[in-house]
Amino acid sequence: xxxxxxxxxxxxxxxxxxxxxxxxxxxxxxxxxxxxxxxxxxxxxxxxxxxxxxxxxxxxxxxxxxxxxxxxxxxxxxxxxxxxxxxxxxxxxxxxxxxxxxxxxxxxxxxxxxxxxxxxxxxxxxxxxxxxxxxxxxxxxxxxxxxxxxxxxxxxxxxxxxxxxxxxxxxxxxxxxxxxxxxxxxxxxxxxxxxxxxxxxxxxxxxxxxxxxxxxxxxxxxxxxxxxxxxxxxxxxxxxxxxxxxxxxxxxxxxxxx
Amino acid sequence: xxxxxxxxxxxxxxxxxxxxxxxxxxxxxxxxxxxxxxxxxxxxxxxxxxxxxxxxxxxxxxxxxxxxxxxxxxxxxxxxxxxxxxxxxxxxxxxxxxxxxxxxxxxxxxxxxxxxxxxxxxxxxxxxxxxxxxxxxxxxxxxxxxxxxxxxxxxxxxxxxxxxxxxxxxxxxxxxxxxxxxxxxxxxxxxxxxxxxxxxxxxxxxxxx
Numbered sequence: 001x002x003x004x005x006x007x008x009x010x011x012x013x014x015x016x017x018x019x020x021x022x023x024x025x026x027x028x029x030x031x032x033x034x035x036x037x038x039x040x041x042x043x044x045x046x047x048x049x050x051x052x053x054x055x056x057x058x059x060x061x062x063x064x065x066x067x068x069x070x071x072x073x074x075x076x077x078x079x080x081x082x083x084x085x086x087x088x089x090x091x092x093x094x095x096x097x098x099x100x101x102x103x104x105x106x107x108x109x110x111x112x113x114x115x116x117x118x119x120x121x122x123x124x125x126x127x128x129x130x131x132x133x134x135x136x137x138x139x140x141x142x143x144x145x146x147x148x149x150x151x152x153x154x155x156x157x158x159x160x161x162x163x164x165x166x167x168x169x170x171x172x173x174x175x176x177x178x179x180x181x182x183x184x185x186x187x188x189x190x191x192x193x194x195x196x197x198x199x200x201x202x203x204x205x206x207x208x209x210x211x212x213x214x215x216x217x218x219x220x221x222x223x224x225x226x227x228x229x230x231x232x233x234x235x236x237x238x239x240x241x242x243x244x245x246x247x248x249x250x251x252x253x254x255x256x257x258x
Numbered sequence: 259x260x261x262x263x264x265x266x267x268x269x270x271x272x273x274x275x276x277x278x279x280x281x282x283x284x285x286x287x288x289x290x291x292x293x294x295x296x297x298x299x300x301x302x303x304x305x306x307x308x309x310x311x312x313x314x315x316x317x318x319x320x321x322x323x324x325x326x327x328x329x330x331x332x333x334x335x336x337x338x339x340x341x342x343x344x345x346x347x348x349x350x351x352x353x354x355x356x357x358x359x360x361x362x363x364x365x366x367x368x369x370x371x372x373x374x375x376x377x378x379x380x381x382x383x384x385x386x387x388x389x390x391x392x393x394x395x396x397x398x399x400x401x402x403x404x405x406x407x408x409x410x411x412x413x414x415x416x417x418x419x420x421x422x423x424x425x426x427x428x429x430x431x432x433x434x435x436x437x438x439x440x441x442x443x444x445x446x447x448x449x450x451x452x453x454x455x456x457x458x459x460x461x462x463x464x465x466x467x
Contacts, residue, residue, distance in 0.1 A: 060262040060317075067321045070291065090310035091317070093291060119311060 016154055017221045025154055044081050044114075046205055046212075050198060056083075058250050062145060062176045063087050065243070065252060071095040072142040075166065077131055078102055078149020082111035088143075089120050099141075101129040102149075131159040136166045147176040151222035160235035167257040173237060175228065178219040179244070179251035186247045194219065225251050261303045261318035268305075269316040276314065278376045285370050286312055294367045295326035299333045307367060328359035340368060 016025045047055050062084065068074065070093040076085045079100040088098045100115075102108045105128055112126050129135050131146065131153050144163050153159045163173050181187040194216035202212025223231060225242050228251075232240045237255025244251050276282045289309045297304045304324055308315045332340070336354040339345045349355035357364065383391040428436075 057262045057266065060266060064262060064265075064318050065320050067319060069325055070293075087315075090313070090315050091308070093310070 077146040175253040182248040293326040295329040328363040331356040
């Protein structure tokens with residue numbers, strides 16, 4: 001059993017993790033909301049700074065792996081400021097549709113303003129939704145993506161089941177999320193960067209070091225590659241695979257509903 | 259992630275070029291809803307090119323089956339020859355080019371690439387001012403003229419060398435023959451030297467009697 005699985009099992013059924021803290025499940029949602037209300041305005045610039053711009057390549061990799069086609073219906077879950085939505089909107093064309101969903105109204109507003117400023121309006125809808133209880137009919141989407149969002153969800157199993165429900169048969173889920181680096185040396189360098197440099201960067205740019213401390217902690221508490229793959233399979237996904245990106249700092253999991 | 263990095267760079271350059279070329283911008287809408295897939299042997303991955311709202315989109319789908327209006331498989335060297343329509347049949351026959359789907363789509367994208375015409379002086383003027391632009395362009399023209407002169411001079415010297423001087427140059431077999439002749443002369447002179455030495459010795463012996 002992995003360290004993370006042990007952590008999960010040790011956590012009481014009514015409790016969950018908020019970074020390294022153990023909190024009541026009912027409180028996590030509002031605590032995560034607080035983090036994202038705080039960082040929403042500086043989210044894009046911080047992403048570029050923190051990842052040295054590489055997050056754009058991770059997202060491109062996700063788009064390329066999605067097999068998106070003109071006319072597809074795509075749900076960009078926890079879509080934040082809409083990076084994936086922008087690209088999907090261009091690729092699905094006039095016949096397709098992209099729904100940018102996020103539980104956090106501040107992130108959704110920033111995303112909507114950004115996409116409208118870029119003239120992307122014709123095939124995008126915005127929905128404030130909790131990933132665990134998606135307000136869509138069964139078998140609605142060809143593709144569902146959740147990029148850097150799953151680790152903030154209170155009950156990940158419920159979210160995966162909810163996504164499975166709204167996917168059409170033949171549809172696929174792509175989960176882009178921080179994961180566990182493959183090399184020990186990279187892992188140590190990444191730890192140093194996450195806990196020593198990242199919060200200071202957050203303090204300096206977004207005036208909120210605590211949120212970026214949470215970011216580093218929540219990444220460590222997120223299931224590793226194999227554990228997340230098993231969780232997806234438990235939710236019903238088939239042909240589940242993952243690709244490690246940048247040495248496993250980030251992983252893209254993909255699974256199909258048949 | 260190399261394909262993604264490549265696509266990202268090419269897409270940025272292409273869109274920057276299009277934004278500076280009004281003729282190209284006008285042609286973009288005719289490619290609406292059209293997708294061209296290109297597989298270049300040197301790259302080892304496929305590119306899908308499409309357009310949306312005045313911007314080119316370049317992706318590299320990881321799926322085996324790529325949906326496109328036209329799919330071209332070729333190499334970078336053959337790509338240059340695609341401009342010449344008369345060459346197409348020859349390229350296909352020699353397996354340098356494989357086309358599936360609507361060839362017209364590929365030609366429309368090729369025509370788009372050909373239409374890129376950027377007014378560099380006007381663009382430069384916007385950034386560094388008209389005097390600096392004028393000086394820079396005058397300098398550029400002088401450098402270009404100088405380079406053209408050097409190129410013509412080198413070409414002329416090379417022609418002269420090939421036509422006249424090369425015929426005067428001693429060839430390798432001639433050098434070899436000359437070396438062999440010298441060896442023969444050396445051998446003969448050594449033999450004569452030895453013969454003289456022997457005769458001298460005999461003469462000395464006769465004198466001493």
